[in-house]
Amino acid sequence: MNDKPIAKRARRSSGAMTLSDVAKLAGVAPITASRAINTPDLVSPQVLLKVQDAVLRTGYVPNRMAGGLASSRSRLIAAVVPSTVMSVFMETVESLNTSLFDAGYQLMLGQSGYSAAREEVLLESIIGRRPDGIFLAGILQPGKGRTRLLASGIPIVESWDLTPTPIDMLIGFSHSDIGREVAQYFMNKGRKRFALVRAEDERAGRRATAFINEVAQRGLAEVFVVNVGASRSIKSGREAMLRILHEAPEVDAVFCSSDLLALGVMTETKVQGIDVPERMAIMGFGDMPFMADMVPALSSVRINGGDIGRQAARFLMDRAEGRTVEPRIVDVGFSIVVRDSA
Amino acid sequence: MNDKPIAKRARRSSGAMTLSDVAKLAGVAPITASRAINTPDLVSPQVLLKVQDAVLRTGYVPNRMAGGLASSRSRLIAAVVPSTVMSVFMETVESLNTSLFDAGYQLMLGQSGYSAAREEVLLESIIGRRPDGIFLAGILQPGKGRTRLLASGIPIVESWDLTPTPIDMLIGFSHSDIGREVAQYFMNKGRKRFALVRAEDERAGRRATAFINEVAQRGLAEVFVVNVGASRSIKSGREAMLRILHEAPEVDAVFCSSDLLALGVMTETKVQGIDVPERMAIMGFGDMPFMADMVPALSSVRINGGDIGRQAARFLMDRAEGRTVEPRIVDVGFSIVVRDSA
């Protein structure tokens, strides 16, 4: 359907309506049409009407690439997440997207896919779009990507963790605190022998370490750890539970690094006829929306992902619009949601 | 110092490195630097080296807004989905994103949030970015949005459904066929009395209607329908099962409009001590990644979402790069994945 321009002279217009077309139709200068559209208060009512009419009649949609180039403001925000399917970050992305959209910004989504090399290419291609801000699910480790980001001067929100040295802004929580508090919770409930089912993930590692240390401090037996690698599935959780049952049968409480793993652990206890929580307490991480409705309902560590997204949107837009942001580091905390399983 | 009589205006450069900076450093014209970066084959090896060196030394990242404006090619693809959390579309978005990224495109993500008004604003703001293509999760109903999209001339892929009149390209499957085949499957297994647990959703409606018609054609008792409205949760599924048990206790097979609903239905059967599948067969829709690992494993209708994303990416890029796409309508079909629950 798209016909190529068969012009002899070098016309390379895209063919879409432009601001000049609208201005001509309204009988004003392009800049006046621009004002009528973007800052209607600065324009007389008559002109406003004429321009609005012209916009309607032409079906004009402003070209934001041109606008962005001229104003150095793209009204684009980029978000980088490891994955988008069944990911604990999507609640944050959704609320970020909604907040942004309501304020006239758009969201570009990048997947780093848990690969550092890919992340670096991604970051470069994001910078190329000159977004007004970048949201990172996680903290960027020192390296080329971090250096480039720093050099770009683009407002950045890192998240989902705490560090004294963020690139720019940070909205997160302490993984060590989580590990410690879950261990305390279990011990206060009288649990004696613990297992950890965790994915190969740096943050999960810190929760695990804090959990293990806390248990050690109270002089209880060593924590039995199952590392399921990259596979965060229910299936891995089931296999992990099987290993626990065989290799550390006296375990009476399991802390999992994700809800899906916890669901797998719980599924396997059911299959093996083990009572939850009487014989085995189970705690997940992430509190996916439906964990409350499982039977037994899964206890989990809840992160308010929606809140992180909203705050990130505000930070980023504040900075994009020249306002200063204080504080630059926000700890949103977490909560242990106690349900049937623990 | 300034010997020119005419005062210079304030610069409004963004401050970032530009192609001219690189060109100057390399001792060539900007256009030559551009060629060295974008079409290295058209440039002599010596020039290539000098430019690459200059890029490295300046940390230059091309401004894609400027490039897009000049070339009318944004290398941006937009995707519109109703929701991003626990959504059956995310597998498609993820594969779309990956395919696109590997070919040098980027993805903008829009959420329509099941609201037509919001969708229209979204579509307009998407068009403003002049993306090289748009992916729609679903089929766009006639209206202002559809008209605008048609007028924009942007390549479009609609999906997840079939229609003889797509805006442009279409990758989908038949919801009626699904309803019919699931009914047949149940009946062939000797089931006699059916229930439908469905969300308020047009496509779920068509699956339901086809299911009901097929059952009626075989002269079996009327299908008991529970419409859970907008709430696609496990909780709704549990409540629906409760209603079925009270109001239509002879039901021996349930077809749900989503896996989450099916999971809820299955959870409630367990609570009520009802044998699955002996006494009650359950079939979901969507085949979420972990349904296979539940106990009992949930039977479901599987859509190859990854394939839809990959094909959509190819279609969109083909069109963006001036190739013609045939066929414009692709039926990717579906499969009934038989596991324990049915």
Added chain:
DNA sequence: TTGAAAGCGCTAACAA
């Protein structure tokens, strides 16, 4: 193989 010129469509800066 390289370059000069002329925009792409818009807005910042300045002027009236």
Added chain:
DNA sequence: TTGTTAGCGCTTTCAA
């Protein structure tokens, strides 16, 4: 309140 002018940073066109 409205308009003129000059770019934003890049690529297309045309020419050498």
